[in-house]
Amino acid sequence: MDFTFDEEQRLAAQSLRELLNDHCQGSDLRRAANARDLPSFEAACATRRARLAELGLAGALVPAEQGGLGLGVVDFVLLAEEAGRAALPEPLVDVEGVAHPLLATLGELGESTLQETLVGSALVLSAAPGTTVLANAAFAQYLLLSRRDDELALYRASDISLTHRESVDPLRRLSEVALHDAKPIARVTGATTSSAWQAARARSTVLNAAQLLGLGARMLEIAVAYSLERKQFGKAIGSNQAVKHALADVMVKLEFARPVVYAAAATLAPVRVAHAAVAAAEAADRAARAAIQVHGAMGYSWEVDLQFYAKRAWALAGLNGGRSAQFAAVHQSLLRGELEAQWA
């Protein structure tokens, strides 16, 4: 048992944080959010995209024999936290945490596409069966989609009907995805496919939980800074117990959610993943609520960056079935007596 991260895991997260400190500040996000159309959005993100590609994270979770780095989800969890911390618009988590390893399960059928996306000359994303709206699909050349859990199919994005939908989070470029009768370029079916989707969902859920931790931590930082700067009644508002306690409660929520997310990343056990999703979403929500409250009316305005983080947290919390589905997963495991086995 060891809940700490090793040097390499911490250094990777550190270098992503430095990159995002330079290229993913509130002002960078605002430039992208103000973009009128897709090309100007891409232009606003171009430098950051190029820097991210240089980071060498491509294929992080793809087995080494298929050209990846052969890492595990636990190696990626701190990176996802950093992505959340910055409200990163790019699909780093969706690609490296979810789509690339899923594409790798296609084996030889997906080989050439995988090589193309690993070198960065194309982008692949995935949407689990039942998902109709996908972020960043407009930037992808390949999509992993399917109508059923026991089918995994790879499509050219240009063969799929994508309709732009505006999100409450102005940095999430959403598309409604409709398969119609598009022909896949590769397709597999069967039981192993179901477990591939299941694993993809688990990775997506736990890494989104990690992003929520990052978002929560960032909102707490912003709120603390503001409470030191803003004066009312002749003193910093942060000197009032009402404000201090609200922020302390956020920290408690976040710190108790963090090991839950890490444990889920280490095993991907369904009940741990569900617990992580609930705990992280609650912590991020508490952070958003407290941070907006501490900012007073400013927190509610478009001009304050806080809204980007709060809206991202809201959007991510609703994915993969949201709170109800995660609680249902816990109930089911509990009632089936599966939790005893996981106690250790």
Next chain:
Amino acid sequence: MKIRFTAAEEAFRAECAAWLNEQISGPFADIRGIVSQTFRAEQRMEWERALGRARWSVIGWPEKYGGRDASLAEQVIFAEEYARSGAPGRVGHLGTELAGPTILHFGNDLQCERFLLPIARGEEFWCQGYSEPNAGSDLSNVRTRARLEHGPNGPEWVIEGQKIWTSLAQFADWCFVVCRTEEGSKGPAGISYLLVPMKQKGVTVKPIRQMTGDAEFNETFFDGARTKAEYCVGKPGEGWKVAMGTLAFERGVSTLAQQMTFRNELDLLIAAARENGAAKDPLIRQRIAEAWVGLRIMRYSALRMLSRATSGSLGAEALTYKLYWATWRKKLGELAMDVVGAPGELCTDEGYGLADLPYLYLFSRADTIYGGTNQIQRNIIAERALGLPKESRGDR
């Protein structure tokens, strides 16, 4: 204690309902059920005028000022029927609920004669000049100043300064401005309550975009703006009492109308839960039931609070009301998003249009902030109702 309405009161209910339903399903069908404060403002100002013509605008006011001298029970009934009909939020509410009652209670005859009828008739709209960049929770820290000048139009106040979060200032004809009229004064002393025309050279309004995408709030700049010396409510330098009085009206009968709006929002949420199957989730069902319980509590509390109210003064329990409803509604917004699920993220159009429940969720974030944050409300309860020592200041 009687909690039922009389036959005469029920007849009054039928009369209100008939008129409201006819209007809202007929000439004003376009503005039915609008939640955003700024959407279709022109039509909604027309709606205020229609209410005024039929004398439904301010029924609790004296007849000579456009009201009906309606009893508390009648006001309750009208508020209920208003919301039930799906009539939109009142863009005139800053006049009918705040400025009007303040002038009626604290103003002199001249001010009542000048201002009340135009409010009742929907001819003049109002906004509230309270908050400033450095005077939010600490309202008595206002820096906006006014001085008396004797010019060609007689004695006039000349106003300099900035207000912020001025709701609906872009549509307003008048603003009630809390400002400092005694040089060097600090805190509540030396503040006056002035009625200032908005449509003049010395007033500039800049909208502030909110996280909902809407721009209901504004920054309002007074740069040599003028108003007549006689448009000061209460004595010069004693406006703080008047300003606090206005806030008490905020907790008046309008709270009942607000509760009916909440009821409509809860109904909307229940309909959505039925439609998408969320209603089958026991956790959701339980929270819906809790929301309903909270709504009943608010209703009974408001009726009790209003029954005890005499001439604008409310009992200590009234101090708890804002904290309760704001917290309740914020939770309702969160429940709404758990009901809607992932599709709540989707806008309804390319102009950042939000569906009713996501809008409710985002807008309710502000409920525990405007009109006194939850933290300030708790201080008020502790200090004014419980008599605990005042929170220490950093500067005096």
